[in-house]
Amino acid sequence: MKIDSLSIRNFRGIKDLTIPFDKKSWVIHGRNGSGKSGVIDAIEFGLSGTIGRLTGEGRGTVSVKEHGPHVDSKEKPQEAEIVLSLDLNGQGDHKVTRNCNTPSKFKITPENQASKLFNVGNEIVLSRREILKFILTEPGKRSKEVQSLLKIEKLDEIRSALQTLKNKVGRNLSAETQEFDRAKTKLKEWLKIEELSKEKVLEVVNKHRAVLQLNSLLDLSDETKLNEGVKEGNTKQFLNKAELSNLVGGIKNSLYDVDGSFSDLAKQYLDLVETLEKKEDELKKLNRLGFYETGLKLISQPECPFCENEWEQDDLRNLIEQKIKELSGIKNTKNKIDQHIQKLKIKWRGLKTDAESYEQKIAKNPNLSFSELEKVKSDLAVLISEQSSDSDTFKNAIRGMTLFGLKFEKSQFDSKFLDLEEQIKKLPEKSNEEVSREFLVICQERLDNYRASKRKYEYQKKKDQLTSTILEKYNGITEVHLNNLYTEIEKDFSRFYQIVNYDDEADFTGNLVADGGALDFKVDFYDRGKFPPAAYHSEGHQDGMGLCLYLALMKKILGDNFTLAILDDVLMSIDESHKKSFCKLLKKEFPNTQFIITTHDKYWQKQMITEELVTHATTLHFKNWSVDTGPCVWNEKDSWEEVDGLIQDDKIPSASHSLRRFLEYIVDDISVRIAAKIPRNPSGDYDMGELLTGATSRYGDLLKKAIKSARSWGNQNLVDTLESEKNHLAECLKKANSEAWGMNAMVHFNSWADMDQNAFREIRNAYYNLVQIFKCDSCNTLLHVVPIKGNSEILKCDCGQKNYNLKSKS
Amino acid sequence: MEGTSKIVEEILDKLIEDISQLEEVDEQLATEFSKVLKGDKKVTAQKLEQIIYSEGEDL
Numbered sequence: 028m029k030i031d032s033l034s035i036r037n038f039r040g041i042k043d044l045t046i047p048f049d050k051k052s053w054v055i056h057g058r059n060g061s062g063k064s065g066v067i068d069a070i071e072f073g074l075s076g077t078i079g080r081l082t083g084e085g086r087g088t089v090s091v092k093e094h095g096p097h098v099d100s101k102e103k104p105q106e107a108e109i110v111l112s113l114d115l116n117g118q119g120d121h122k123v124t125r126n127c128n129t130p131s132k133f134k135i136t137p138e139n140q141a142s143k144l145f146n147v148g149n150e151i152v153l154s155r156r157e158i159l160k161f162i163l164t165e166p167g168k169r170s171k172e173v174q175s176l177l178k179i180e181k182l183d184e185i186r187s188a189l190q191t192l193k194n195k196v197g198r199n200l201s202a203e204t205q206e207f208d209r210a211k212t213k214l215k216e217w218l219k220i221e222e223l224s225k226e227k228v229l230e231v232v233n234k235h236r237a238v239l240q241l242n243s244l245l246d247l248s249d250e251t252k253l254n255e256g257v258k259e260g261n262t263k264q265f266l267n268k269a270e271l272s273n274l275v276g277g278i279k280n281s282l283y284d285v286d287g288s289f290s291d292l293a294k295q296y297l298d299l300v301e302t303l304e305k306k307e308d309e310l311k312k313l314n315r316l317g318f319y320e321t322g323l324k325l326i327s328q329p330e331c332p333f334c335e336n337e338w339e340q341d342d343l344r345n346l347i348e349q350k351i352k353e354l355s356g357i358k359n360t361k362n363k364i365d366q367h368i369q370k371l372k373i374k375w376r377g378l379k380t381d382a383e384s385y386e387q388k389i390a391k392n393p394n395l396s397f398s399e400l401e402k403v404k405s406d407l408a409v410l411i412s413e414q415s416s417d418s419d420t421f422k423n424a425i426r427g428m429t430l431f432g433l434k435f436e437k438s439q440f441d442s443k444f445l446d447l448e449e450q451i452k453k454l455p456e457k458s459n460e461e462v463s464r465e466f467l468v469i470c471q472e473r474l475d476n477y478r479a480s481k482r483k484y485e486y487q488k489k490k491d492q493l494t495s496t497i498l499e500k501y502n503g504i505t506e507v508h509l510n511n512l513y514t515e516i517e518k519d520f521s522r523f524y525q526i527v528n529y530d531d532e533a534d535f536t537g538n539l540v541a542d543g544g545a546l547d548f549k550v551d552f553y554d555r556g557k558f559p560p561a562a563y564h565s566e567g568h569q570d571g572m573g574l575c576l577y578l579a580l581m582k583k584i585l586g587d588n589f590t591l592a593i594l595d596d597v598l599m600s601i602d603e604s605h606k607k608s609f610c611k612l613l614k615k616e617f618p619n620t621q622f623i624i625t626t627h628d629k630y631w632q633k634q635m636i637t638e639e640l641v642t643h644a645t646t647l648h649f650k651n652w653s654v655d656t657g658p659c660v661w662n663e664k665d666s667w668e669e670v671d672g673l674i675q676d677d678k679i680p681s682a683s684h685s686l687r688r689f690l691e692y693i694v695d696d697i698s699v700r701i702a703a704k705i706p707r708n709p710s711g712d713y714d715m716g717e718l719l720t721g722a723t724s725r726y727g728d729l730l731k732k733a734i735k736s737a738r739s740w741g742n743q744n745l746v747d748t749l750e751s752e753k754n755h756l757a758e759c760l761k762k763a764n765s766e767a768w769g770m771n772a773m774v775h776f777n778s779w780a781d782m783d784q785n786a787f788r789e790i791r792n793a794y795y796n797l798v799q800i801f802k803c804d805s806c807n808t809l810l811h812v813v814p815i816k817g818n819s820e821i822l823k824c825d826c827g828q829k830n831y832n833l834k835s836k837s
Numbered sequence: 838m839e840g841t842s843k844i845v846e847e848i849l850d851k852l853i854e855d856i857s858q859l860e861e862v863d864e865q866l867a868t869e870f871s872k873v874l875k876g877d878k879k880v881t882a883q884k885l886e887q888i889i890y891s892e893g894e895d896l
Contacts, residue, residue, distance in 0.1 A: 181845050181880070182845055188881050188884070188885055189885065191881075191882035192882040192885050192886050195886070324878075489861070493889065494889070496859065500855050500856065505848055508844060508848045508851075509844075512844055
């Protein structure tokens with residue numbers, strides 16, 4: 028895509044301006060505040076519907092609809108209109124029209140296959156702010172910026188989703204592991220074995236089966252019943268002393284938190300809750316997180332799905348992303364609280380199961396009743412069924428905790444436990460057969476529990492392993508591909524930077540390394556190692572790196588389709604010699620790209636011409652800007668008319684200033700065209716006298732060369748013409764020099780009051796006549812030399828009417 | 838895959854190819870996985886969980 032022309036109406040600081048880009052590279056030059064960036068904004072808006080300068084951090088409530096129109100048209104955004112004529116990648120000319128009333132909508136004509144593909148990202152418009160975000164930002168943010176440019180953000184989205192899933196599955200696995208360990212411990216305790224192996228289980232079980240004269244079990248499979256053959260009638264209502272003692276001991280240990288594990292968990296939980304409570308305001312907003320995340324997805328639509336009004340997509344997206352970021356810390360704390368509550372619930376569930384089991388066992392023996400357990404179970408049921416992990420139910424239970432998060436005094440239980448222990452001791456001993464029957468039935472119950480929890484644990488483990496494998500593979504594949512991609516980009520980046528800094532960093536290299544969600548960027552510093560760009564390199568070098576990295580990225584993304592780039596004052600910190608190298612880089616490496624470059628630096632603007640990145644015809648000089656007129660383009664006819672008007676109104680000091688400024692501009696332009704030396708004083712400004720002397724002296728030399736050449740070719744008519752021009756130059760110069768005092772007096776506010784209109788008109792005419800010498804009467808263009816660099820061979824105008832050979836016949 | 842680069846497609850193709858070769862992943866799961874990853878909508882942990890561990894999985 029290339030821009031053929033741009034028309035701007037009532038947009039930003041511009042009321043009416045048309046630029047005939049003609050699909051060529053252009054430079055727009057002017058002082059700060061002359062309206063250059065308004066043109067860039069217009070192109071960006073016309074192409075994408077956004078204005079980069081109005082978005083991002085610190086832009087607050089600034090919006091395209093409200094602040095895109097010229098200040099005098101702020102109530103009529105529909106009149107702020109941009110019309111772009113585009114060549115869509117060789118698919119013919121198309122016209123794109125867009126206004127500030129509906130920034131996201133545009134009209135493109137003709138409508139055809141090419142117009143359907145019109146979809147421009149913001150990346151073609153680059154300001155210094157944008158290039159530095161690739162260079163100076165932290166790795167995580169750089170990764171996002173670069174990924175966005177490369178359109179690979181989806182990779183981060185998938186990685187994040189897989190990581191979230193892995194975390195969730197991991198939490199579930201942790202819970203199932205605890206349940207499984209608990210069931211295993213219970214089984215081992217019942218069997219009285221240290222290691223749970225098939226042989227050991229069978230050994231213990233078969234001893235009891237032998238007592239009951241049941242056949243020995245030879246194998247222990249998933250279907251094996253340890254109590255196979257035990258008569259049902261004999262399995263009811265066991266009162267096994269050991270088991271009851273075991274159960275009561277378990278309940279007591281849990282309630283009294285003998286190992287302190289409950290207290291530890293509870294304390295951690297309360298600390299987290301306290302952290303959360305300090306952020307009450309953010310916490311209240313946490314329920315909006317899902318809303319924000321959903322909202323972020325919906326911004327892809329051009330208007331609000333509720334009110335159907337247009338919205339500023341970038342502004343809204345930035346705002347919502349910021350809110351999501353703010354809430355993610357709270358979310359993490361809340362997740363940790365959830366995890367702690369899950370662990371506490373496992374402990375509560377264990378106690379409840381023990382309590383229920385005990386009550387079942389002693390159902391027909393009132394001496395062993397434990398009525399206090401009813402209240403315990405009911406309180407536990409409330410805690411277990413509570414869904415919200417930071418609810419008052421949990422907080423109050425744990426804060427007021429006396430026993431296991433339950434509001435009981437230890438003294439309530441002490442005497443009861445003593446009593447129960449005594450009662451259990453008094454239970455009659457069973458016969459060997461009864462003991463074995465009881466043992467096998469309970470063992471089977473515990474084995475069933477063990478098997479169920481093992482299956483759940485193994486299922487979670489399988490999930491965990493599969494998720495880990497997928498995430499691992501994903502990270503591995505992504506890392507390889509991204510590093511290959513970044514290797515290609517860093518090669519181009521390093522090469523571009525070497526071209527620009529061939530004088531002192533010819534061996535420079537940079538490294539881009541993807542690491543998870545981050546993108547590390549380090550650059551060589553004079554063979555002393557690799558460092559972040561901001562570590563040792565100057566601001567100018569950082570600017571250069573930014574542009575080189577951008578160019579390398581665009582080359583990788585678009586390849587031959589990188590046909591348009593808008594560079595808004597991107598190299599302001601770079602010195603002249605390196606700017607010149609950039610001209611060479613852009614011309615050599617991107618011959619098919621239309622660059623539209625703004626600069627306030629008149630030397631770089633000249634370098635772009637001498638390096639043939641742009642031409643005089645594709646250079647736009649903004650003279651000044653006002654809110655009423657917008658940017659004023661230098662124009663010779665207008666400038667003389669302005670001076671004449673001021674003389675007519677007897678505004679002599681103003682006329683002298685206008686004349687002086689115009690002469691600086693036009694003589695500077697003439698000097699570049701005829702390759703005259705341009706003198707500069709230490710402040711970087713021109714000395715008008717020296718500038719004029721340099722241009723006239725050079726022109727005189729060129730005429731002498733042309734006369735010599737015409738003689739050598741025997742063209743006497745041309746010799747006569749050129750001699751006449753030479754004499755005319757001398758006369759005009761003499762007259763201008765004689766009037767120079769008056770000009771200086773005016774500019775420096777000396778004795779201006781004494782100069783009348785006629786006297787100043789003399790000065791004006793002297794300089795007018797002098798300027799006309801450098802022009803062609805026919806096409807009215809300034810003469811220029813060919814080639815513009817090296818030995819000049821021809822002096823000519825654009826139409827060819829004046830065409831002087833500078834090379835003599837050898 | 839509008840707005841997504843060729844690089845993303847290459848990475849996802851390779852991932853799906855590698856995942857298809859896992860013992861615990863059948864053809865249907867690989868297809869579903871591909872649909873979610875390459876779809877236009879946002880990829881979330883919930884969607885991935887739904888397709889990787891469908892309900893009714895044998896316990």
